Each structure stands twice: as structure tokens, then as C-alpha cells.
Amino acid sequence: MKIAFLTPEYPNKKTGKSGGLGTSILNLATGLVKLGHLVSVLVYQQKKDTIFEEDGITVYQIKNIKIKGLSLLLTQQKVQRLINKLYAEKKLEIVEAPDWTGFTAFLRPKCPLVIRLNGSDTYFCHLDKRPVKTKNKFLEKRALQRADGIISVSQFTADVTKKLFDLKTQITVIPNSIDIAKFQPKNIEAADATILYFGTLIRKKGLLELPFIFNKINKTHPNAKLILIGKDSGDKQTGSNSTWELMKPLFAGEAFKNVDYLGLVTYSKISEHIDKATVCVFPTFAEALPVSWIEAMALKKAIVASNIGWAPEVIDDGLNGFLVHPTNHKVYAEKITKLLNNAALRQSFGGAARKKVEETFAMEEVAKQSLNFYKKFLK
Template sequence: MKICFLTPEYPHHSTRSSGGIGTSIYNLAKGLIALGHQVTVIVFAQYEEATFEENGVTIYKLKNVSFKGLSFYLTQLKIAKLINKLYSEHKIDIVEAPDWTGCTAFVNVKCQVVLRLNGSDTYFCHLDQRPVKRKNRFFEKRALKRADGIISVSKFTGDLTNEVFGIKRDFEVIPNAIDTSQFEGSSNLSNEQTILYFGTLIRKKGSLELPLIFNEVYKKNNQAKLVLVGRDASDIITNNKSVWQMMQPLFDKEAFKNVTYLGSVPYSEIKNLINNASVCVFPTFAEALPVSWLEAMAMQKPIVACNIGWATEVIEDGKEGFLVHPKDHELYATKIETLLQDKTLQLTFGKAAKDKVLQKFSIEVVAKQSLAFYSNYISK
């Protein structure tokens, strides 16, 4: 089978910055290639155009068309032209694209197009309780209605997507995946009592709740340390250019002495930081199915995460970690402190987390599920 991914992001040193969508495509591509299939990735919105192959993946970098008022539409015509060329040359059989900003709204191609729901702009605006841009909602709804098939990374995301757009599209739940061989945990029980958060510092991921949660942890345990890893972002509500600047005054003076912000670090260093942590925390308000949770779980780390929507599809409360609403700062802190003080519970949760990732979220499992889905549409 020859699968083509259309995406605005893909992790490579020559492409623009990449986030969760790019990582999930990278992981899935690796799994598909390992099963003997061909993968092509078309990355639009790039600074320059190029075609090359890396790790068995053929990558096409495309620049967007710049024309006032018509850039989006003309770029999609350009994308469609390339896809139809590759399809006519028997280099691809099917195209998968994300739902974000409706990047296939006007892509008319000869092959079948599948959308994978990782959370559209409309979806995240709904969870954030803020208005969505009309054009984004229009493009995303059009793309959803025109798609031949739909995959959702969680049932919650699929159901909520139908609800916010007022549509009733059938979808199949196939989660995001990670390469478990790259995240081998050593069951390292750190004596540092380190709490790790890794991800963008942004309101929707609960970054502004973290200081208030850690203040409560510090009151119980002044040996606890909080390590923050990830790029700083602007705040969409206040227009402040730095969420990290907004976070700092929220920490109690003494608690702040035990806080370390490392900023963005190379992806290869994340594994060491996870391995040296006692607990990983993700007090997020808006996700679809976060890869960061899976990475921590694969390294046998207990997690204290949010209890919203998708969370129960990843973690069973009290088995692989604890689920608490991010606004319940005192209870959240209590769960963290419970894990910091109970090494046996850390091991128990960590082992259960690793087992779940192997059974449900490995690239081998998810690649096979995706191939079965694609085959239904290629036959059409």
C-alpha cells in the first residue's frame, strides 16, 4: 500500500517548527514502513520547495501560494495538482490529512481522502470557550463533509467534533502512537522528588494552573522540585507575549526557588528528563490524545493528569495514574504528593502504564489498525 500524508508540519531539520500532528505522522509512518508499505509526506506552508527521501519516507516540501485574498484556495489547487500527479504515476494510493484549519476543503483529487481528527481549531476554541474564526470553521466543516473517511484519535474528539459542527459523520477511533523502542524506561526511582511537565507553556495545557498546584505541593513537601520543559507561548486571552512571565508571579516566593524552567530542549534529551522524574504532570484543558502522555507512560512514569474528556481513554484513574480537574489545585497537589512519598505506588502505576502503551498505543498496533481502515477506501 502507498500512503500519502498531507500536513502543515513534519519533524525534520529542514522544515518549519513541528508539533503534535507532525510527531504523530512521523511515528505512524515509521510503523507503516516497518510493515512493508510506502509512505509519502507532502508538507505545505514551507519557506522553500524541495523533494528528498529520509528513513524510507519520500518528502515533498511546498511553499504556499501568495496572492491577496486567494492564497488558501490557490495553495489547495497546487496541493491537488501534486497529489493527482503522484496518483497518476502510481506513487500513492490514498491521502490522509489532519482536520486542523480544513487543509483539504478545496483539494479535489482522484484518490480517496481520509481525515484524522487530532482536534480542529473549532474544536479547541470550543474547549477553550473562546470564539473561532469564521473562515477556519467554514474550511474545517467543508473538509469534514467532503472527506471519504474519518479517523478520530479518541472517541471524545470524534463525538465533540460532530457536535460543534452540527454534523453526523461516522468515524473510527484509532489513537496516536509512539515508537516504544525509543522510550525504554528503567524504572528509575529518583530521590530528588522531581515533578516534570513537558509541553508548550500555554493556557490550554493548564500552564497557569501549575504554579497554584505546585504551591500546594510545596506546603506539604518543601523538598519537591518542579521542572518545566517546552517552548514559551503567547496568551490568546490577554495577548501577553509570554505565558512563562504570567506564571512566575503566581508561585509563592519560597516555592519558586524549587522551580526550574529549561525552555525548549532537543527531543533526544526529553527521555533523560522523563527518566529522572518521579511524577509527570499534565493539567491540560484541551487535547485530543496527547503523545506526551504516552511517552511518559512508556517510560514507566506515573502521571497526574486532567480528568477531562479524552483522558479516560488513555489513563484509568488509580491504575496508571491519577486524574484530577486542573482547577482543583489542592486535590491535584495531594495526588502528586501521594506518589512522591510512595515508591511502591510509583512502580505499580509505571508498570501498568507501560503495559497499556504496548497493548494499545504502539506504532505496530496503530499502523495495523490504520492499514485496515485505508484498505476499505482503496478498494473503492
């Protein structure tokens, strides 16, 4: 089969910065290639138009057309021409796109187009309890209505999206995946008690709750360290251009001495930091199905994560991690402390977590599920 992914981000030094969406596409694309299928990735919002190949995946970089008031429409038409050209040349049979801001709302490709729900702007605004731009909601709804099929990375995201857009379409749940071969646990846990968060520093991921949680831990474990890895982000609620700057004054004086923000780390280095961590924490308010959780689980890490919505689809509370509401600082800190104090419990959680990843989130398995979905739309 010949599959193309349309995306605004992709994790490669040539295509620029990427978050969880790009990583999930790379993992799925890699799984499809390993199963013997041809994969293309069409990345818009690029600085130039060019093509390159890496690890069996053909990547098309697409430069946006910038004309005031017409940029989106003209770029969509440019992407449509490329898709139809590749389809005519028999280089693709089906295209998958994300739901974010409804880029495909006015595309008319000659091949089937499916959308995978990783969380639309409307979805995240709903979870954040903030207003969504009317334009974005309109485009996202139109894109979903026009799609030949819809996949969701979690049942929670599917249910919320259907309600928000009043969709009658059937949605198939296929989770995100990782290449477990790249996440082999080395069991080199650091000597010090190290708590690791990796991901974007942003309010919706609970980063403004984390200082209060760590302050409580510092009182009972004054030597515990908090390591933060990820891109700093602005904060819409306050207008600040840095969530990290908002976090700093929330730490108690003694606790802040044990906090280390490393900024962005290359994807290839993330596993090294996870390996050394004692506990990984994800106090997020808004996700679809986070790849970062799965990566930590694959490396047999004990996790304390949010208990909201999608969470039980990833972690079974008390079996392969703990789930706690991010605003319940006392209980969240107690669960982390319990893991810091109990190596046997950390090992038990880690072993169960790895097993779940192998059974549920391995990229080859997810690739097979995706292929079965795509086949429904091919003649």
C-alpha cells in the same frame, strides 16, 4: 500500500518546529514503513520546494504561494497538483490529512482522501470556551463533509466534533501511537523529588493552574523541583506574547526558587528528562489524545493528569495514573504528593502504564488498524 500524509508540521530539522500533530504523523508513518508500506509526507508552509528521504519516508516540502487574498486558495491548488501528479505516477494511493483549519476544504484529489481528527480549531475553541473564527469553522466543516472517511484519535473527540459540525458521517476511532522502542525505561529516577511537565506552555494545557498546584506542594515538600520543557506560547485572553511570563508571578517566592524552565528540548532528548522525573503532570483543559501522556507512560512514569473528556481513554484512574480536574489545586497537589511519598505506588502505576501502551498505543498496532481503514477506500 502507498500512503501520503498532508500536514503543516513534521518533526525534522529540515521542516522546522513541530508539535504533537507532527509527532503523531511521524510515529504512524514509521509504523507503516516497518510493516512494508510506502509512505510520503507532504509538508506545506515551508521555505522552499524540495524532496528528501529519511528512514524510508519520502518528504515533500511545499512552499506556500503568497499573494494577498489568494494565498490559501493558490497553495491548495499547488498541493492538489502535487497529489494528483504523485497519484498518476503511482507513488501514492490514498492521502490522509488533519482536521486543523480545514486545509483540504477545496481540494479535489483524484485519489481517496481521509481526515484524522486530532482536534480542529472549532473543537479547541469549544473546549476553551472562546469564539472560533467563522472562516475556520466553515473550512473545517466543508473538509469533513467532503472527506471519503474520517478517523478520530479518541471517542471523545469524535463525539464532540460530530456535534459541533452536525455530522452524520461514521467516525472510526484509532488512537495516536508512539515508537515504544525509543521509549525504553532506564529507571534512573533523580535523587531529588522532580515533577516534570513537557509540552507547549499555553493556557489551554493548564499551565496557569500549575503554579498554584506547585505552591501547595512546596509547603510540604520544600525540596521538590518543578521542571518545565516546551515551547513558550502567547496568550489570547490577555494579549501577552508569553505564557511563561504570566506564570512567574503566580508562584510563591520560595516555590519559584525550585522551578526550572528549560525551553524547547530536541525530541531525541525528551526521554532522558522523563526518565529522571519522579512524577509527570499534565493539567490540561484541551486535548484530543495527547502523545506526551503516552510517552511518559511508556517510560513507566507515575502521572497526574486532567480528568476531562479524552483522559479516561488514556489513563485508568487509580490503576496507571491519577486523574484530577486542573482547577482543583488542593486535590491535584495531594495526588502528586502521594506519589512523591510512595515509591511502591509509583512503580505499580508505571508498570501498568507501560503495559497499556504496549497493548493499545504501540505504533505497529495502530498502523495495522489504520491500514484496515484505508483499504475500505481503495479499488
